[in-house]
Amino acid sequence: MEKVSVFGAGSWGTAIAFVLSDNGHNCMLWTRKPDQCREINEQHTNEMYLPKIELPTNLHAVTDVREAVTHSDVLIIAVPTKGIREICGQLNRLINEPKLIVHVSKGIEPDSLKRISEMIEDEIDPEKRKAIVALSGPSHAEEVVLRHPTTITAASLDAEAAIKVQDLFMNNYFRVYTHDDLIGVEIGGALKNVIALAAGISDGLSYGDNAKAALITRGLAEITRLGMKMGANPLTFSGLTGLGDLIVTCTSIHSRNYKAGNLLGQGKTLDEVISGMGMVIEGIRTTKAAHQLAVRHGVSMPLTEALYTVLFEGETPKQAVDQLMGRTKKQEIEDIFYK
Numbered sequence: 001m002e003k004v005s006v007f008g009a010g011s012w013g014t015a016i017a018f019v020l021s022d023n024g025h026n027c028m029l030w031t032r033k034p035d036q037c038r039e040i041n042e043q044h045t046n047e048m049y050l051p052k053i054e055l056p057t058n059l060h061a062v063t064d065v066r067e068a069v070t071h072s073d074v075l076i077i078a079v080p081t082k083g084i085r086e087i088c089g090q091l092n093r094l095i096n097e098p099k100l101i102v103h104v105s106k107g108i109e110p111d112s113l114k115r116i117s118e119m120i121e122d123e124i125d126p127e128k129r130k131a132i133v134a135l136s137g138p139s140h141a142e143e144v145v146l147r148h149p150t151t152i153t154a155a156s157l158d159a160e161a162a163i164k165v166q167d168l169f170m171n172n173y174f175r176v177y178t179h180d181d182l183i184g185v186e187i188g189g190a191l192k193n194v195i196a197l198a199a200g201i202s203d204g205l206s207y208g209d210n211a212k213a214a215l216i217t218r219g220l221a222e223i224t225r226l227g228m229k230m231g232a233n234p235l236t237f238s239g240l241t242g243l244g245d246l247i248v249t250c251t252s253i254h255s256r257n258y259k260a261g262n263l264l265g266q267g268k269t270l271d272e273v274i275s276g277m278g279m280v281i282e283g284i285r286t287t288k289a290a291h292q293l294a295v296r297h298g299v300s301m302p303l304t305e306a307l308y309t310v311l312f313e314g315e316t317p318k319q320a321v322d323q324l325m326g327r328t329k330k331q332e333i334e335d336i337f338y339k
């Protein structure tokens, strides 16, 4: 059994720590909130993020980053993209010997246009990390903590590190595959949130199933197009971290991105949606980043562009849909691979 530390006790960090504790590992969960820390240790719950769930009693929470860093050789980062640099900066100051760094976050940083692993490389010195692994795939925390069957992918340029993470997490409800396409896995995980916002808007407008199937399929096409330009293997996007995560996020009642889109489709403003959610909606910032990436790489991403105009330029969802449907005619497959 291993010692593992998880940084971030929101929905996903808690669910990840839940799986590790179920597997018998000595898991320490770091949170910056003292009340939440006490609740996890004394009541074995995290009501704000995972209501009515009993957490394993061997899961121990702390608020001291140093304690969590020294506890373990495996550090798992589970904060939203916006907080990655801050927590990694803290880790970098406290790490004394090389650690395996795992991240479970799904986003791209606007302006720098860096993937999460690139942000980690910026913030944690090379001599302080053994390898970086991204754990990603169709996995809502709410279902993982019910021990419902879930499949996910551990991706790294270091094959041994990916296998190590696979071994840490695998059990009879959490099946982990390995992958070597870190770029494709991170791009798929981040950009599916953009399409999920659009799928939520579509349902909020009561457009129905044809429209949603179109969003998922053409969304995958534009994610693949961008991913290929960025050096990803196109096949990655047919896997768990591409199509798999796109399906779950565009169709699940648990998805915060889908829910946020749904409210926008019903006429709520972006500010109202953000303040009502209380949890991260990664797709909003990632839409900005994806718009910038499309420009940088000269890739056509009509759905991303349409969502960008709704979120940041005041266009109504209905106007954006009319604009999308009125574009010039084109071929389907050629469009994915050659333009």
Ligand SMILES: NC(=O)c1ccc[n+]([C@@H]2O[C@H](COP(=O)([O-])OP(=O)(O)OC[C@H]3O[C@@H](n4cnc5c(N)ncnc54)[C@H](O)[C@@H]3O)[C@@H](O)[C@H]2O)c1
Binding pocket: 008, 009, 010, 011, 012, 013, 032, 049, 078, 079, 080, 081, 082, 083, 084, 086, 087, 104, 105, 106, 107, 139, 140, 141, 142, 278, 279, 280, 282
């Ligand atoms: N919720 C899921 O089912 C799920 C599944 C897979 C991946 N993810 C990804 O995991 C990441 C985290 O999502 P989540 O669902 O846990 O979000 P959440 O909103 O439920 O919780 C985020 C947690 O991070 C903490 N936090 C925020 N900024 C921080 C900072 N700067 N320093 C330290 N802590 C900070 C918050 O206090 C909160 O406890 C996101 O990138 C998300 O896309 C989530």
Ligand SMILES: O=P(O)(O)OC[C@H](O)CO
Binding pocket: 106, 137, 138, 139, 140, 193, 196, 245, 248, 249, 254, 255, 256, 257, 258, 280, 281, 282
């Ligand atoms: O709730 P969301 O929309 O942040 O999605 C959570 C996970 O990424 C689903 O795999």
